[in-house]
Amino acid sequence: MAAAGACLFSAALFRRPAGKPSSSRISSTTPRLAVSVDRVPALTAAAESGEGNGAVVREKRREEKNEKEKENRRMHGWKEYLEHSKELIEPDGGPPRWFSPLECASRLDNSPLLLFLPGIDGVGLGLILHHQKLGRIFDIWCLHIPVADRTSFTDLVKIAERTIMSEHQRSPNRPIYLVGESLGACLALAVAALNPDIDLVLILANPATSFSRSNLLLLTPLLEALPDPLSPGLSNILRSTEGESLRMVLDNVVQGLPLQNTAGELVKDFTAFSLSLPVLADILPKETLVWKLKMLKSASAYAHSRLYAIKAQTLILCSGNDQLLPSQQEGERLLELLPKSKCQLRKFDDSGHFLFLEDSIDLVTIIKGTSYYRRGKYHDYASDFIAPTVDEAKNIIESNSLFNLIASAVMLSTLEDGTIVKGLAGIPSEGPVLFVGYHMLLGLEKIPLVSRIFLERNILVRGIAHPMMFMRSKNGRLPDLSSFDKFRVMGAAPVAPTNLFKLFSSKSHVLLYPGGMREALHRKGEEYKLFWPQQSEFVRMAARFGAKIVPFGAVGEDDLGEVVFDYDDLVKIPYFRSEIESLTNEATQLRSDAGGEVANQPVHMPLILPKVPGRFYYYFGKPLETEGRKQELRDDKQKSHELYLQVKSEVERCIAYLKVKRESDPYRGIGPRLLYQATHGFESEVPTFEI
Incomplete structure (x- = not known):
């Protein structure tokens, strides 16, 4: 917010237009300007009181209050x-x-x-x-x-x-x-x-x-039709008239003028934002307004x-x-x-x-x-990234509050001595850190994961995401890019070796899903199955910067919904097959030269049958150190591949552990959780199974 003080602008702060002025009209000199702190006339609003009793009246009052605040x-x-x-x-x-x-x-x-x-x-x-x-x-x-x-x-x-x-x-x-x-x-x-x-x-x-194509075209002849003696008087009227009474004045002014029927409402629309605020009468007097x-x-x-x-x-x-x-x-x-x-x-x-x-x-x-901030020729997702403010992060997290309430995520982590603890104490505070895990159906696990780590540990997790969240080769049927603005504010970056390199260089906490879209859009019966590339993609890069690798598992998608009509079913129907091909062509293709199922990443939306919501569970395994192994993992592909397989095995172990332990959670269903929160407060943490 602008600071209010005795002086807002000084002569030193008025800068000369670039280049040598061609005439005195573009001189940069100006007297010192002071801010007037005179009171701005308060706006009045007529509040209508609702008659009657009960929920309808309360709802009406609530809506009126929201409108007034707005x-x-x-x-x-x-x-x-x-x-x-x-x-x-x-x-x-x-x-x-x-x-x-x-x-x-x-x-x-x-x-x-x-x-x-x-x-x-x-x-x-x-x-x-x-x-x-x-x-x-x-x-x-x-x-x-x-x-x-x-x-x-x-x-x-x-x-x-x-x-x-x-x-x-x-x-x-x-x-x-x-x-x-x-x-x-x-x-x-x-x-x-x-x-x-x-x-x-x-x-x-x-x-x-x-x-x-605007209504403003009609305003010029209307203003020119106003008699000149009326113009100064109108300015004085505006300085002394507030709120709804101004509209009554406008009604009287318009009476008898040319274009009355076509322009009367137009004048009121135009003045609704301006003429009700008297100072604007000085900013836009009649002659200036006609000129503009x-x-x-x-x-x-x-x-x-x-x-x-x-x-x-x-x-x-x-x-x-x-x-x-x-x-x-x-x-x-x-x-x-x-x-x-x-x-x-x-x-x-x-x-x-x-x-x-x-x-x-x-x-x-x-x-x-929109990722429009840059200090060079291209946007750099590391050096040009500006961390979200507390208010920005709070607003984004609150926009997902309903989903976070439904998911009621349970977070487990592993300390350096191997002890499993509730909460996120086992997550390394200092970067670079690489979280590697399973991509749940539609990637829903990202929301509670990023939110909780930010709130509890004050750590911003930079997610590596599909390029279609950042750019499009052409316009089409994919979700609008604005759908992903919140992810970009929270630090998401498109998947690319250069971005991973830069994020590690800046000691970031990075979130990576080797299974990518193939896991997030899996087929029927493929819950919790990993579709990772055959070759290591991240181990040597992590070792180059001594990054800690934190394998993790997440379960709960099968308690939220079930895939009943998948890609294999959709492609059998000509219309859907054509739509899938069109969507896939819009998106940037990844891993087209990779072997195995991970290369099979058609863009589609499976039909999901919702369930009575269960609960999400996360288990972060013991951090794997790469510090001091740069030479070993870079030169020895076998060693690098062994660490890659170890990470994959740890992710599978974390998933298996959670699938077993959640069976003993008395609050796995949303009903018992809501009952618990109704008696203990909706801000209270719902218990879970014993470790």
Whole structure:
């Protein structure tokens, strides 16, 4: 959150656009700016009380409370924005200029430059809720366009372009991020089209390239139809009018004007987000608003005509509740027009037009989840990885709380002396560590495993995952990449020898499933059967870094569901066979040259018959040391293979142990567990079998 103080920006923090200015309009000088801490008028809301009694009324009140809290969170961003905008919108006769927020404190080494390109408001504080978090990983410059400034869109493109070219010359091996919302997104697209050889990363929020299909087209003639004497009076009215009463004023204003029937509702929709907040009357007076709407039209056409030239990596963020632009449809359209291998889309169904001012949106988390943060030419899953914050991890773990409750995982580990203990005390604290185990049906065991190790040992386990969670060769029927954002935030990396090498180099705790998709999508009757490659894939790499190998077993999938229609059944039906072939072709193929069943990894979804949930059990075996065996295991393939077989045997032993011991667990079924928690508290740990 932005820090509130006597001074937000100083002259030293306003940076000159890159390159030598061609005119005085692009001067970087500016007076010292102070933050006004005047009270923002409180918003009023009419609360309707429900009549009646019972569960229906309580549910209605709960829904009303949730809606009110949601609205309060939404308005919090606006209050921050408005409070810190007051001094920036004071007329100074200056041109557009860059500034760096003071909240952007110390950064990571070699942090890339992030240029924020504002929307129709032009203030440059659209990222105010994100300054502190972004400032830890980026060098942030924000473009400020004064209220009275009339710089054309093409000149704004030149300003941004000069800055980008200058900064690229200073750091040619680092990407430059362009974050733009609405009008700023058009500006980012235009600059990227004109500079295809510069490494740019575009993050576009509700881009205004859809302006020609939006209701905003009707707003320009409506505003021009307003009598001039009405415009100053309207600004004064807005400063003194709050909440729902403003809408009554708007109704009276619209009466008798041209386009009344078609534009009356449009005005109320447009002003619902802005005119109810009086400061925005100063940010967007009538003349400025008309100018900006005309600029939107030209910006949209300019950017749209140059989409074919864009080669930049692009992330599109679109809102489902945008009342100004058809943003979700535009996001889908841009996804088809921009390079498919470099473009991703994320949808926020409940969000409005000003996405970055909503408390529920965390831009840094979005960047992490899409693996869009990089400091070099390519994203490095080790050096560019930023560990999740406590809040990020908490939110992700809480999103899986129902599954974790149902699984009620039992964790056992082995101490160095071979003693089996309840809990995770036997897991090595210092990396590098390699967890090697059995991949349960659909990979469901990963959720409790990563959650519990993080919560109990404060250790982040970096899972090695299938590449289809990170990239696609083409669009198709596979689950959307956004389905895997949480895994990427928690450190998942695509399977590759180079990634394993880098993770071991950074002393990480790594999770590896040699059986991969073949185990996770096994056939009927293949529960707990290992499908590992014939040759060792990880032993020599682990020995090179002296990593401890922790074999583990996990059981419980057969207490959750049963495969009743598997791959062998599906391929007998022409429709399903065609679907499987299509899905498999979409995904990156692994181990196509390997022998045995592990090479047989068609992408499909077996039919699973659910059961009354049982319980998940994990048993981490004694860590196997490779420290000091680098030379031996590298040069002697036989020794390396023997250790590989030992790890596999240990995994099978752990599985067998759990299958026997769970039979004596009185709380294996969900019924006894819920009864226990009902009497002891739902936060209490449910007992299990005796070791």
